[in-house]
Amino acid sequence: MQTKPFRIGTRGSPLALAQAAETRARLMAAHNLPEEMFEIVVLSTTGDRITDRPLSEIGGKGLFTLELEEQLTSGELDFAVHSSKDMPTVLPEGLHISAYLPREDVRDALIGRTASSLTALPDGAIVGTASLRRQALVRRIRPDLQVTVFRGSVGTRLRKLDEGHVDATLLAFAGLKRLAQEDVVTELLDPAEFPPAPAQGAICIESRIGDARVDALLEAVNDRQTYDAVSCERAFLMALDGSCRTPIAGYALCEGEHLRFSGLILTPDGQKEYSVETEGVRGQAEALGRQAGERVRTAAGPGFFETWS
Numbered sequence: 001m002q003t004k005p006f007r008i009g010t011r012g013s014p015l016a017l018a019q020a021a022e023t024r025a026r027l028m029a030a031h032n033l034p035e036e037m038f039e040i041v042v043l044s045t046t047g048d049r050i051t052d053r054p055l056s057e058i059g060g061k062g063l064f065t066l067e068l069e070e071q072l073t074s075g076e077l078d079f080a081v082h083s084s085k086d087m088p089t090v091l092p093e094g095l096h097i098s099a100y101l102p103r104e105d106v107r108d109a110l111i112g113r114t115a116s117s118l119t120a121l122p123d124g125a126i127v128g129t130a131s132l133r134r135q136a137l138v139r140r141i142r143p144d145l146q147v148t149v150f151r152g153s154v155g156t157r158l159r160k161l162d163e164g165h166v167d168a169t170l171l172a173f174a175g176l177k178r179l180a181q182e183d184v185v186t187e188l189l190d191p192a193e194f195p196p197a198p199a200q201g202a203i204c205i206e207s208r209i210g211d212a213r214v215d216a217l218l219e220a221v222n223d224r225q226t227y228d229a230v231s232c233e234r235a236f237l238m239a240l241d242g243s244c245r246t247p248i249a250g251y252a253l254c255e256g257e258h259l260r261f262s263g264l265i266l267t268p269d270g271q272k273e274y275s276v277e278t279e280g281v282r283g284q285a286e287a288l289g290r291q292a293g294e295r296v297r298t299a300a301g302p303g304f305f306e307t308w309s
């Protein structure tokens, strides 16, 4: 084995750093390599710098990955660690997702200040979240609640909640667990009523296509169930054209060689929705996700996407 360290790219948020550290720890264990073999390189991205506007307004998801991808392409980094949920559906030419770590809990968590659950919040209470999906799902269950845009790192959001800016906020349980902050959670939401975002809870590793040395390294930490499930969910998202103004939920589960998927699109007010369920063999994960996306897209019709985008 070579002795030059692998250069791992990551964003600098506490969650991103925790994910990069987890990736390094798994690689060290899988290959019996010392920590010095992995250099964690922290980059600030456009998405990190702009925190006062919804991402969908400033150009969407690529904003968290662009700077890392430039350095992957140029060879400055060997691979980059991301929250799969933040990855665009189409990657720059020459790059691919080469591995997924075993998925964390996919559920959303409510952190309530004035009540502990979504149903117990008082009439007209304010829920802070920038996610269009979470906004729509909250309104679907509790049309009386007010929803306000709430961005920043997990720590920033919890501080704003503490300061009383909102009555409750919603975060991915996975991120809270990775930050060892799961004790703040007051309610875990049932995926049947409050389905997660495609790719939620999964860490992915992006690298150059055809980099045999990196592929061999990463293969040992790739979780095949997560790979198939998230590939299905991302194909669903892509078939919906990644319309980042559309609230979209999607969740796939592998059981043996079988895969089941449920998807949902909603209007931002949560009052109209189209859902889809499908299942098949794991080897067809992407095709199943894509077909589910096409089905829901056809059922909704073009008007669904145009009225408010």
Ligand SMILES: NCc1[nH]cc(CCC(=O)O)c1CC(=O)O
Residues within 6 Å of the ligand: 083, 084, 085, 086, 170, 171, 172, 173, 174, 175, 199, 200, 201, 202, 203
């Ligand atoms: N968009 C921010 C983001 N990207 C990934 C996570 C959480 C971890 C994950 O879903 O893997 C979060 C924060 C959140 O949604 O609470």
